[in-house]
Every structure is written in structure tokens, then in C-alpha cells.
Amino acid sequence: MDEKIISRVDLMKICKDVIDKGNTLLTPGAADYYVVKDISDIILDTSALPSKISHKSYVFPRTEPVLYYKRSKNDVQLIDINIDSKKIVILGAKPCDANSINIMKHLFNWDHSDEFFNKRANNFMVIGLMCSHFDEYCFCTSVRSSPVSEKGSDLFLIPVDINNYALKIITEKGKEFISPYSGYLKPGDEKNSKLITENVRQPEAAFDSSEVYEWLGENFESPKWEGVGNLCLSCAQCAFVCSVCHCFDITDEDYSYTEGRRMKNWDGCQFGNFTLHASGHNPRDIQSKRYRQRVNHKFRYYVDRFGEILCTGCGRCSRGCPVSIDIKEIVSNCNDNQKEFLK
Amino acid sequence: MPHTAEIKEIIDESPDTRTFRLRFRDAETNDRFKFKAGQFAEYSAFGDGESTFCIASSPTQRNFIECSFKVYGKVTQSLRRLNKGDTIGIRGPYGNWFPLEDFKEKNLLFIAGGIGIAPVRCVFNNVLDLRDEFKNITIIYGARSVSDLIYKQEIKEWKVRKDIKTVITVDPGGETAIWDGEVGFVPAVLEKIAPESENTVVILCGPPVMIKFTLPVLTGLGFKDEEIYTTLENRMKCGLGKCGRCNIGNVYVCKDGPVFTYAEIKKLPREF
Amino acid sequence: MNELIKHAKELLEKGEVAAVIGYRQVSEKRTKPVIITEPEETRALVFNEYCLNNLAVYLTKARIKLLGRKNNKSFKLAITAKPCDVHSIVALIQENQIDRDKIHIISFNCHGVVKDFGFDFNGDNLSSKCITCETHKPLYYDKLLGEVKETPQARDSALERIKEIERMPHNERFEFFRSEFDKCIKCYACRAVCPLCYCQRCITDKTIPCWIETSSHQRGNFAWNVIRAFHLSGRCTGCGECDRVCPADIPLSLINRKMTIEANNLFSFVSGRSLETPTLVGSFNEKDNDELFM
Numbered sequence: 045m046d047e048k049i050i051s052r053v054d055l056m057k058i059c060k061d062v063i064d065k066g067n068t069l070l071t072p073g074a075a076d077y078y079v080v081k082d083i084s085d086i087i088l089d090t091s092a093l094p095s096k097i098s099h100k101s102y103v104f105p106r107t108e109p110v111l112y113y114k115r116s117k118n119d120v121q122l123i124d125i126n127i128d129s130k131k132i133v134i135l136g137a138k139p140c141d142a143n144s145i146n147i148m149k150h151l152f153n154w155d156h157s158d159e160f161f162n163k164r165a166n167n168f169m170v171i172g173l174m175c176s177h178f179d180e181y182c183f184c185t186s187v188r189s190s191p192v193s194e195k196g197s198d199l200f201l202i203p204v205d206i207n208n209y210a211l212k213i214i215t216e217k218g219k220e221f222i223s224p225y226s227g228y229l230k231p232g233d234e235k236n237s238k239l240i241t242e243n244v245r246q247p248e249a250a251f252d253s254s255e256v257y258e259w260l261g262e263n264f265e266s267p268k269w270e271g272v273g274n275l276c277l278s279c280a281q282c283a284f285v286c287s288v289c290h291c292f293d294i295t296d297e298d299y300s301y302t303e304g305r306r307m308k309n310w311d312g313c314q315f316g317n318f319t320l321h322a323s324g325h326n327p328r329d330i331q332s333k334r335y336r337q338r339v340n341h342k343f344r345y346y347v348d349r350f351g352e353i354l355c356t357g358c359g360r361c362s363r364g365c366p367v368s369i370d371i372k373e374i375v376s377n378c379n380d381n382q383k384e385f386l387k
Numbered sequence: 388m389p390h391t392a393e394i395k396e397i398i399d400e401s402p403d404t405r406t407f408r409l410r411f412r413d414a415e416t417n418d419r420f421k422f423k424a425g426q427f428a429e430y431s432a433f434g435d436g437e438s439t440f441c442i443a444s445s446p447t448q449r450n451f452i453e454c455s456f457k458v459y460g461k462v463t464q465s466l467r468r469l470n471k472g473d474t475i476g477i478r479g480p481y482g483n484w485f486p487l488e489d490f491k492e493k494n495l496l497f498i499a500g501g502i503g504i505a506p507v508r509c510v511f512n513n514v515l516d517l518r519d520e521f522k523n524i525t526i527i528y529g530a531r532s533v534s535d536l537i538y539k540q541e542i543k544e545w546k547v548r549k550d551i552k553t554v555i556t557v558d559p560g561g562e563t564a565i566w567d568g569e570v571g572f573v574p575a576v577l578e579k580i581a582p583e584s585e586n587t588v589v590i591l592c593g594p595p596v597m598i599k600f601t602l603p604v605l606t607g608l609g610f611k612d613e614e615i616y617t618t619l620e621n622r623m624k625c626g627l628g629k630c631g632r633c634n635i636g637n638v639y640v641c642k643d644g645p646v647f648t649y650a651e652i653k654k655l656p657r658e659f
Numbered sequence: 660m661n662e663l664i665k666h667a668k669e670l671l672e673k674g675e676v677a678a679v680i681g682y683r684q685v686s687e688k689r690t691k692p693v694i695i696t697e698p699e700e701t702r703a704l705v706f707n708e709y710c711l712n713n714l715a716v717y718l719t720k721a722r723i724k725l726l727g728r729k730n731n732k733s734f735k736l737a738i739t740a741k742p743c744d745v746h747s748i749v750a751l752i753q754e755n756q757i758d759r760d761k762i763h764i765i766s767f768n769c770h771g772v773v774k775d776f777g778f779d780f781n782g783d784n785l786s787s788k789c790i791t792c793e794t795h796k797p798l799y800y801d802k803l804l805g806e807v808k809e810t811p812q813a814r815d816s817a818l819e820r821i822k823e824i825e826r827m828p829h830n831e832r833f834e835f836f837r838s839e840f841d842k843c844i845k846c847y848a849c850r851a852v853c854p855l856c857y858c859q860r861c862i863t864d865k866t867i868p869c870w871i872e873t874s875s876h877q878r879g880n881f882a883w884n885v886i887r888a889f890h891l892s893g894r895c896t897g898c899g900e901c902d903r904v905c906p907a908d909i910p911l912s913l914i915n916r917k918m919t920i921e922a923n924n925l926f927s928f929v930s931g932r933s934l935e936t937p938t939l940v941g942s943f944n945e946k947d948n949d950e951l952f953m
Binding site: 111124151154156264265298306313320337 | 388431434435436437438459460463472473474475476594595621624627630632633634635636637642657658659
Binding site: 075076096097101106107180271273274275277278279280281283284285293295297307309310312315316317330331364366367368369370373 | 685686689690691692693694712716720722723726776842844845846847848850851852864872873874875876879900903904906907908
């Protein structure tokens with residue numbers, strides 16, 4: 045791995061160049077990842093809280109057309125979508141967020157490849173930034189990640205002093221991106237950056253994901269699900285702010301008498317009608333079953349299928365939950381029968 | 388991207404069930420579209436969305452495909468409004484199939500309830516086209532009432548055939564004055580006629596509640612779990628293992644199903 | 660606090676209620692709802708400035724209503740409610756969603772809550788509903804706890820903002836709402852936390868016909884947010900929960916408050932303030948103001 049030093053000023057020059065070339069530059073804000081218009085807006089704060097909503101919508105939009113149709117007397121004409129595939133550079137992604145596209149890639153590419161996802165994902169250039177924040181909801185260290193994890197980043201930034209960053213070049217894509225700007229780079233000192241990353245405060249691992257995996261396999265019918273099922277209000281806040289939740293709905297909408305489009309929209313497994321059959325039968329008819337599905341999908345099913353945990357430990361879902369249901373608390377208490385409040 | 392297909396014929400099977408005979412608009416697709424018994428497709432009524440049903444015609448039928456649907460929700464209501472000559476969309480075929488190769492030289496017992504006859508009919512007709520390769524064939528089909536029975540014309544043909552045993556039943560109260568078939572729920576009728584379980588494969592499709600009560604009866608009659616094939620239906624949107632709603636445990640019904648053996652189902656969490 | 664625990668424990672021990680819906684502390688500046696059915700569990704109950712949730716939302720949930728069935732106990736539910744949450748309970752009683760005699764209200768003398776978890780309690784961080792609050796003592800209760808304390812003084816910036824939006828020219832106002840609604844991701848958290856969004860089947864879940872496009876693009880977002888505002892006008896009690904939980908920070912309480920002001924101006928009615936006056940949308944009076952009909 046190659047490591048360089050870049051000053052903040054030079055980094056901003058690169059950012060400006062990215063914007064000037066017509067590419068999209070994303071950076072995390074308090075509420076959402078936003079498109080940078082002016083480089084003076086860029087904060088690059090390692091101690092910031094993860095934004096309320098993840099950057100998922102830039103690779104998997106909350107709503108997008110998958111085809112257009114035009115009805116005439118008997119016939120229907122179908123028009124393919126031209127996927128807008130602008131290059132997106134994401135600057136200062138939290139290590140938890142940086143890995144999300146990699147995790148989702150498995151799902152969107154097994155068996156059938158989803159070109160909508162892939163085209164966007166391939167155009168993503170992730171510049172990760174070490175994280176020095178953690179609060180009661182963070183648990184990246186429990187899901188095979190950490191505040192200094194480079195997983196998913198093409199380039200990774202570590203602030204070495206107030207004006208300079210150590211820049212690690214992780215992937216070929218990152219190397220390609222940075223090569224035109226090699227004039228800005230100075231040789232790096234791996235020892236120094238290693239010392240910094242080793243001293244970053246890390247959230248203590250709250251649970252062992254393989255133990256959770258085992259527990260879920262054996263406790264599908266556990267009475268514990270009922271407690272959390274009673275509490276959960278069936279919104280999709282958790283799924284929609286999540287950086288790896290990927291379920292969607294397909295629906296048609298007409299915009300004139302003869303024309304319309306087929307939309308792919310975010311959908312959430314906590315909604316009661318998510319699995320509702322037309323006949324009225326519903327396999328996950330009560331909230332406890334739906335919550336069980338959510339936890340199982342993240343910590344068991346996805347591991348079975350793709351070998352990865354469908355969770356980055358960012359804690360967004362818990363931080364924003366209307367009734368403060370904390371997924372970390374739930375999975376870390378699952379094995380403990382003394383904890384009566386799995387609620 | 389769905390293919391467009393023309394509705395060549397509409398058959399009103401019952402007051403709420405319709406069969407479409409479909410032919411792709413594109414000749415090349417017509418030649419290329421191959422499927423196996425048990426697979427499903429996504430049918431679209433443009434403007435109202437897509438709906439999932441099995442392909443109800445036999446794969447040996449090469450000139451058209453058929454689908455049967457019961458009018459329940461938004462898409463099926465919209466499909467019902469279409470006329471002969473109109474266009475619908477088809478994506479597929481998706482999912483797995485009944486392993487007919489493994490059924491050879493065996494007795495076959497078909498059990499269908501309600502609209503569950505559609506996938507059964509697909510396999511059944513496929514089997515009849517290869518009649519010599521199988522031993523005894525029995526079909527038990529139950530519907531709520533006489534008017535709810537579908538494929539009435541075909542049933543007549545099945546009944547006269549000497550090389551298959553056809554048992555048609557309607558739920559108590561659903562019979563008419565001239566009804567000459569059985570009266571009773573499918574599990575009860577099954578228990579009554581008690582088919583031979585030795586060297587027999589069961590193909591079982593129907594509403595969840597019927598399947599739930601039929602499986603113990605089959606076990607009681609000595610059928611092996613691995614020899615009982617059924618289809619699981621869950622709500623689906625993509626059919627491609629992406630949208631995340633059809634899963635039962637770590638199994639995607641749209642990819643790993645819809646055909647499962649009872650032995651496989653027993654390993655799944657109870658959530659269907 | 661001990662009084663609350665003692666009282667709740669007593670209720671459960673005597674079998675007077677099937678469950679106590681209350682708050683428990685999860686960290687220094689955060690509480691969460693808890694549904695307690697066992698007397699020993701009541702020790703977790705708290706009440707303080709961080710009890711933000713409006714627990715009345717649980718009263719209409721079938722699974723909570725039926726908690727009593729399991730242990731064959733009373734079907735009555737006890738709920739810890741801030742005086743403003745009592746308004747929601749009153750509104751639910753008036754709309755015939757719950758029975759007054761099936762609810763045991765444990766309420767408090769309230770001096771306000773914070774605007775969101777994690778903030779210190781002071782005038783700057785006071786929840787906007789508390790700034791104009793006139794009911795520091797609940798209007799209805801079965802048990803009143805807590806001592807009377809002074810509410811911190813704060814500026815009613817929400818009202819100023821409403822006035823500001825009212826003064827905007829049409830196109831500018833539309834642009835303001837467009838940009839706010841654009842952020843909506845349709846997670847329906849606003850619907851989920853709202854005690855008055857109790858419909859078994861929400862209009863957005865209806866597919867035949869599909870009234871509201873489920874996509875979260877401009878048209879779908881406008882349809883959802885505007886319809887929700889209208890369904891709540893004259894009914895919203897102003898608990899501000901939708902505003903608090905919105906992950907996209909859409910100022911929903913501005914809309915709801917504006918509708919409440921309008922309803923009050925036109926019909927002198929504020930929802931959830933009295934068990935005697937009939938609901939606004941459920942009653943007709945010949946003398947009703949007809950200005951809003953065009």
C-alpha cells in the first residue's frame with residue numbers, strides 16, 4: 045500500500061478540480077450527504093456524528109424509473125432507461141459508510157446483475173476519512189469494522205496535523221484517480237499514521253457477531269421478539285436511513301392517459317403490507333415477526349448468503365428510531381436471559 | 388425489461404378466475420422462451436404494475452403460454468379489464484421447477500386446491516404428454532364450490548381417461564343438485580381415498596391453510612417428506628432475488644423456489 | 660420517582676391494569692418507551708425532562724390493547740402521560756378509539772421537555788410546544804405526580820417562522836414547501852408516531868385506486884405531506900412528535916400548528932382540550948364559519 049502526505053489546501057484544489065470537471069462531489073453533513081457546490085463548505089470533521097441519512101440514495105435512489113411505457117390502442121411500447129452515470133466522488137466518508145456499497149454489491153450481483161446499481165456503484169470513488177467520533181449507538185467494532193477501517197475506500201485520509209493528511213492509496217481506482225494530482229503529494233510516513241490510528245478511541249465491541257449468528261439460528265421462536273414487537277411502531281425510518289438496507293418495491297405510475305413509467309422505490313420490511321398477499325394472507329403478519337426478519341436478515345441470512353453482515357455499525361437506525369429501539373442493545377443482550385428488557 | 392405479449396384468447400374459468408392464452412409480440416422471443424413445469428413469471432398490466440403467477444400451460448406446448456389468475460388485487464383487477472388483442476408484459480421464466488426426470492417410473496399423486504390447480508395443471512399436462520414414463524397417476528382437485536372449479540373442459544377430458552384417476556371435490560355447501568363429485572375438504576377426501584404411498588411422488592399446491600392440513604394427512608398415509616413436492620407462494624416484486632420480500636429465512640422463494648419438498652420446508656423457519 | 664414506581668407497582672399487583680406504558684432511562688439524556696406487565700419491572704420507570712415520546716400512540720395498537728387477554732387480567736391500561744400527551748388521549752377518547760374507563764392516566768405537573776434527546780434542559784433547548792404550553796397541570800388524570808416547577812422562558816421562534824411563511828408571496832411559499840418536501844424519504848415515521856394516525860389502513864396503503872403515489876418524488880411527497888396535514892387539521896393536538904422523529908428534518912409542526920391556528924380562528928376549537936365538546940370534524944353547527952368554502 046502506498047502512503048503519501050497531502051496538505052488540506054492541496055486536497056481542496058483537487059476537490060475544486062473534481063467539481064470543475066462536472067463531476068459530483070459528495071460530503072457528509074449533519075442531516076445528509078450533500079453535493080458540494082463551493083469547496084469552502086467542506087468540513088472534513090473526523091469527530092462528526094454520522095449524518096442522519098446515509099449516502100445510499102446516490103447509488104440506490106429512493107425512487108427511480110426502470111422503464112417507460114406508452115399505450116396505444118392494443119399495443120404497448122416499452123422504452124428503456126438511459127441510466128445517468130455521472131462520476132461521483134465521495135469525500136470524507138465515514139469508515140462505516142465507505143464499506144456500504146461493497147456490502148450491497150453482493151446482493152445486487154448474485155445470479156442477476158442489477159445494472160442500475162452497478163453503473164452507479166462503478167462510478168463511485170470513495171475517499172474515506174478516519175473517524176474519531178463515537179457515541180452510545182456506534183458499534184462498528186462489533187461488525188468486523190473499525191473507525192480506522194479502510195474497507196470500501198479507494199483512498200483513505202488520516203489527519204496527521206492541523207493542515208495535513210496522510211493519504212493511503214488503497215485500490216487501483218484510487219491510484220488512477222490521484223495520479224493526475226501527483227504534484228500535490230509528498231512522501232508519507234507510515235509509522236506516524238499508524239501511531240495515530242492505533243491511538244484512536246474505538247467503541248468497545250458490544251457483541252460477538254458469530255454468537256449472535258448462532259443465537260438467531262436457534263431462537264427464531266424466542267419470546268424475546270414479542271417485547272420489541274410491542275414497542276416498534278412499524279415505520280421504515282431504520283431501513284431508509286440505513287446505508288445497506290436494499291429492499292425495494294416496483295410500482296407503475298401513469299403521468300398521462302397513455303404514458304407512464306415503472307418505478308423502483310425504497311421499501312421497508314417493517315411495513316405491515318410489505319409481505320401482504322393479495323389474498324389477505326401475510327407471512328409476517330405481526331410486528332414481532334417483522335422485527336425478527338430485520339435482525340435475522342442483517343445478522344444471519346445475509347451472512348449465510350454472502351458471508352457478510354448486513355450492517356456497518358453506524359448506529360443511524362437506533363439514533364433516529366422514534367421509540368429509541370437500539371439494535372446494538374438488542375443483539376448484544378440476545379444471549380443474556382437475565383436481561384428482561386429486550387424491549 | 389419485460390417482453391410484450393398479445394392476449395390471443397380469454398377463457399372465463401369461474402366468476403373470479405380468468406385464463407389468458409398469450410403469444411409474444413416478438414417472434415424471436417416466442418422461439419426462445421423456454422421454461423420448465425413449476426416456474427413462474429411476472430405479468431404486467433402497464434399502468435397498474437406487475438403480478439406473479441405460475442405458467443399454467445405445459446412446457447410441451449410451444450405455440451403459446453397460458454396463465455390463470457384469480458382477481459384479488461390491483462394488478463389482477465387491471466388484467467381482467469383487458470380484452471382479446473390487448474398487450475401485457477411478461478418477464479421470466481423465474482424460479483426452479485418440478486424435477487420431472489426424478490419422477491420417472493413412479494406413481495404420481497397430484498393434489499390441488501383453489502387456484503393452486505394452475506401450477507399443478509402445468510405439471511399434470513406435461514406428465515400426460517409423457518404418459519408412458521410414469522406409473523399410476525391420480526389427481527385430487529378441490530375448490531370452494533362447483534362454480535369455483537376451473538379448467539372445467541379439461542377436467543371432463545381427464546375424467547374420461549382410463550389411465551388416470553381423477554377426483555374432484557368441493558367444500559361442503561359448495562355442491563349443486565347435480566354435482567356428482569366428492570363433497571369435503573381436500574385433506575378429508577385425501578384421507579378417504581387413501582392413495583398408495585409406496586413409490587409415489589406427491590405434487591401439492593393450494594392455499595396455505597390447505598397445505599397446512601394436508602401435509603400431516605400425507606405423512607399419516609406413509610408418504611416420505613422428500614417425495615412431497617409443493618410450491619410456496621410469497622409476495623414478490625422483482626423475481627430476481629433482490630427486492631427482499633419473498634424470503635423465508637435465508638431462502639429466496641423467487642430463486643430457490645417456488646418448488647420445495649416437504650423435507651426442505653421442514654428445515655425452514657415457520658414464516659410462510 | 661419512587662411515588663411513580665410505587666403507584667405503578669400497586670396497579671399491577673392488584674391486577675387493576677394489564678400493563679403500564681411508561682418511560683425508562685437508557686442514558687443520561689435519553690429515555691425510551693417501555694411496556695411493563697410485571698410488577699417488579701416497574702423499577703425501571705422514570706419521568707423527567709427527557710420523556711419525549713407521546714405514549715398515547717400505543718393505546719390504539721391492537722397488540723397493546725389485548726395485552727390483558729393473555730394473563731386474563733383487566734383490559735385496562737395505565738399510561739404515564741405528560742399534560743400535553745393527555746390532550747392526545749382526550750382526542751382519542753372523543754374519536755371513539757379508546758374508552759376513558761379502560762385507561763388509567765398517570766400524569767405529572769410538567770415544566771417542559773427538551774427538544775430532542777442529548778440536549779441540556781434550559782430555555783434554548785426547550786421543545787417548541789412547551790414554549791406556548793398553557794397546561795402545565797393535566798386536564799384529566801387518575802393520578803397526579805410530580806412537583807410544580809418553573810418552565811424556562813424561551814422565544815416562540817416557530818410562530819415567527821409561520822408568520823414569515825405567511826408573508827411570503829405564493830411562488831416563494833410554494834418553493835419553500837417544495838424544497839422541504841423534496842427531502843422526504845417516505846419512511847412514514849411521522850405517521851407511525853402520531854397518536855391520531857390510527858387508521859388501520861392508511862390512504863397511502865390503498866392500491867385500488869391508488870390515491871397517493873408511493874414514490875418519493877416531488878408529486879408523491881407533496882401528495883403525502885399535504886394529505887397528512889389535511890387529515891390532521893382540527894385534530895392535531897400539537898405534540899410535535901412528527902417533527903422530532905423526521906429523519907429528513909422537515910418542519911412538520913409548522914404545518915400542523917398553522918392548521919391548528921386556522922381551526923381555532925375559524926371555529927374556536929383546539930383538539931384534545933375537553934371531553935365535553937364534540938370533535939371539530941365530527942360535529943356540525945349551522946352557525947359554523949363558512950369562510951373556508953369557496
